[in-house]
Amino acid sequence: MPDAQVQPASNKRQRKNEPAQKGDGAVNELDTSKPSALFEPKQRHWTLSMAVPGSMIQNTDLFLQKNFLASSIARAAAVFCVDEIIVYDDNPSHIAPSLLQLQKKNHKKSKAELQALVDPHDEGYHNPDQFLFHLLSYLECPPFLRVPLMEKHPNLDKAGMLPPMDIPHHMKAYDWHQYREGMVVDAKEVEAYYNDSSTASKSKKNKNRNKDSSKTEEADEETFSYVDCGLSHPVKARTPVPAPIKSRVTVKFAAASDPPPSWPNLSREETEMLEVDIVAPEAPREEGGFYWGYNVRRAQSISAIYTESPFDGGYDCTIGTSERGVPLTSLIPTATSTSTPTTSQLPSQSQAAPATHLPTAFRHILVVFGGREGIEPAVASDPDLARHGLTKETAHQVFDFWVNLVPGQGSRTIRTEEAVWVGLMGLRAYLDALDHVGAVGDDDDDDDDDASVIG
Incomplete structure (x- = not known):
């Protein structure tokens, strides 16, 4: 989605959305050499967040391929206007064999502290959460700020080969924008x-x-x-x-x-x-209605996604993705359906009956994607969730909605980077429809009186 709202300083960068008329009335051939998609600014006070496991980087041993996996996540976030990406550890209770040597010398350190000791050249293999966090941060940063703000690091050695983000705040010196x-x-x-x-x-x-x-x-x-x-x-x-x-x-x-x-x-x-x-x-x-990139943060577990949320009150609509969920299409609200948003903290075993439709009003929506084995093992290995009695079988209780993105999938598996694109695309029409009727993003304090707090 190019930054079409940015006004070029010269006619050289003007985009041709329609065939030009010749002097004799003939129409020139349609020019498709440059992107012509237009971003329509629209004010919104709600946010879209997504969480992905850093372990997705370990699906390949090739360093360049790890870079392209990170780029795929960043590009999806840009295309679908994601405001926040959380990179979480989907196996916080397990210390990989590659860290055992470090653990012998630092037996009192936590997993996160051990990963921080990994050699910078090996982060893509032994500290995947940090590697993915680093690449996502780099790609979101405007190109002219990357050199002064981003220190030279082995993680970024191949970043120059990745496709550009081409989002509104990645502009040239001659582009005008407020x-x-x-x-x-x-x-x-x-x-x-x-x-x-x-x-x-x-x-x-x-x-x-x-x-x-x-x-x-x-x-x-x-x-x-x-x-x-x-x-x-x-x-x-x-x-x-x-x-x-x-x-x-x-x-x-x-x-x-x-x-x-x-x-x-x-x-x-x-x-x-x-x-x-x-x-x-x-x-x-x-104020301006422009998409302006995403923030990135790390979470040491599924529960930390909730407890470390930067938003007051946390996320009031949470979606977990699993092949054992209900079809996403069945949750899209119709013009006459209503649903009251809920505020999700750490869940308990007892929980109200699940809502039958996605809410028609919310402030902060979160979509969580699983790794190679899904979200269920991530819930089971989370110490905080385990203390609440949650297991693989009850993993759905962590979320307001438990959805299957591709019912009847032809392949036995859907990779995380594929699920992100499919899931965000599936939500696109829902979010756009609510935008047009002005139902989403109402920051009304009265909503808190009716919200059910799970905890």
């Missing part, structure tokens, strides 16, 4: 660079001005941060709290649609005159 991603840079270094680039007389004048107005500059440093957002010069962005140097931020330009007249060839003075604010990372989605 929002951009950037990195906070040192204001003193920026000023020093400008002074060094000036003529001797101008530099002297600037130094005198700086000396006479030091208090004013100190005030500016408290309320402004210089941000490198891919332009010729850093922008001076307003911020309520000074952001740390080399931190990634989202900036918003005051002009919504029209770029400055000299765009993209802005001088230093023109760049500093732009009205820019550092905003929350979710602002492009909630």
Whole structure:
């Protein structure tokens, strides 16, 4: 899905959605050499999260193939506008033989601590969760920020061979958009660079001005941060709290649609005159209606997906995928069906009767995909869930919905990377339909009064 909402600076990048008319009325041949799919911005306050096991990387011994598996997950997330990816350990109670040597020397360390000791060159084989997390983070990062924000690492040796993400915030310097991603840079270094680039007389004048107005500059440093957002010069962005140097931020330009007249060839003075604010990372989605990439986090188990959720109240609609579930199509609500969302914490053995349809309103939906042996073994090996009496047979109780993505599948197995594409595609029509009627994403506090808390 190309970033069609980004306005190009020249006609060279204009996309041709319709055949052009010749002067004599004839129609030119349809040009399919460039993508023409259009992303339609629409504000939404709800989020879509998905969880995948890091063990899926171990399905192959080839390092390049491991990279392409990670790329497949990242591309699926981008295509279907996923806001969060959780990489979880689907066998937290088991320590692989490759870690036994480390365990002899560090017998008091946990599995996660042992994996952290793995040689960086071996993470793709002995620390798959970190490898997948690392690649997903790298691919989501705008290309111009990867070098300054991502340290050189063996995990990324083949990342340059992976297909581009081509999502809205991966833009060129000449693309105009009201929002951009950037990195906070040192204001003193920026000023020093400008002074060094000036003529001797101008530099002297600037130094005198700086000396006479030091208090004013100190005030500016408290309320402004210089941000490198891919332009010729850093922008001076307003911020309520000074952001740390080399931190990634989202900036918003005051002009919504029209770029400055000299765009993209802005001088230093023109760049500093732009009205820019550092905003929350979710602002492009909630205010502008743009898909703005995904966040990635790790979870040491299935239960940690819930307990470490970044959202207040956790996920109010959770879906587990299994060949032993009900068909996903049977859960898609009709125009007249209703369902009250529930808030899922750690589940107990006793649970209300499952809902018959996916909810028509929610704030944070989560889809969990299993590894080679499915979700059931991941539930059984989770110490926290075991204390709640959950087993393979009762794994479905961890979720609000237990679905089969491909009933009557022709192959005996569906690989995780395949299930992700199938599952997100199956939910696409459901989410789009609810979007159009405006039923999803209502952030109404009254919903909490009716929500049933499982725990």
